[in-house]
Amino acid sequence: MSRFFVGLTGASGHVYAEGLVRALVGAGHGVDLSITSAGRRVLLHERGIDAGERGERLAASLAGWLGEEVARGVRTFESDDVGAPPSSGTAQSGGVVLCPCSMGTAARVAAGFSSNLVERAADVALKEGRTLLIMPRETPLSELHLENLLRLARLGAAILPCAPGFYHHPKGIEELVDHIVGKALDRLGVEHDLSPRWQGLEPPAEPGIERGGDRP
Template sequence: MRIVVAITGASGAIYGKRLLEVLQQAGHETHVVVSAHGWEVLEHECAIGRKEIRELATVLHEVEHVGASIASGSFLTEAMVIAPCSMRTLGSIAAGIADNLVLRAADVMLKEGRKLVIVPRETPLSAIHLENMLRLARLGVRVLPACPGFYHRPESLNEVIDMMVGKICDSLGIEHQLFPRWQG
């Protein structure tokens, strides 16, 4: 698959990084864009920067470059994931604002009727946040809040992270062994 992956400035940058590792290992083509605050949180929470993300991405785009391939609907992609998705990015997409490459690529997904998966992270959520999520959900966006389950009894933080990334892969229709499935 050719998948756009965006990392924005919400807490949980590790979800975006781990998703890139999984997609790379599975041989998918990724077009990656990180917002300015996404880079800040990646550095703060994961102590990684451009070098590490470039190694995980097939193509790393600059967030200011709204003329990049993924800014056009004529560039065919199968899906886009925004993990984590800040409330600023969520609200901008819901309002139809497309003034950076994360927002423009998401806008393209909506206008072309392609799969868009967002992993919003904030707590508590205001009515504005909830309304923005509802607005996108009604447009067919898969809203996958960063709320991992614990019914698989994780013993490490990595298992908690993989639960979320596995749910993202489920939304994309990508097979994985990231967490054991509930068997009843």
């Protein structure tokens, strides 16, 4: 069993974090969760979950959000609690995921700001050479966004945009979300069967245009 840190920020796409935390706990792993203050506002707006201003409410709201069984596998930390275990490299971690990751948080992690626990946990992952997944939702991306993401990729982070594919013929939002969560789990080395694996295209029924053989 590993313990993963999942940091939620003020980007859109909290449904991805929800799926990720559920899947990690469902696979028997522990989750440390923190959310920025902008993240709290977006969580309320997108998922109707009122995490309040401080920790008690966040911990209490988890059961309503993720269900009691999943909530039992999650430890919550205030984003200003820079003394919490995820702020130190000595605490073991299976990896850090910023999901969804705002462009503000991406910029601050790229610059080594560590102004809250979410940014510090990512900073620790980089310095310890551990898995760091950055899951942005933003679109379109400015040159500055791309520069920051490139910098993070060069530092060893995996950039995994919340941009689901359609080749598995998703039947709804859940299957779109699962597609992205499955990719995150693959990067974390967590087994899952959330989304079908690509088996290759069917060969064309009719042979296509006849190729020119040895013609130039």
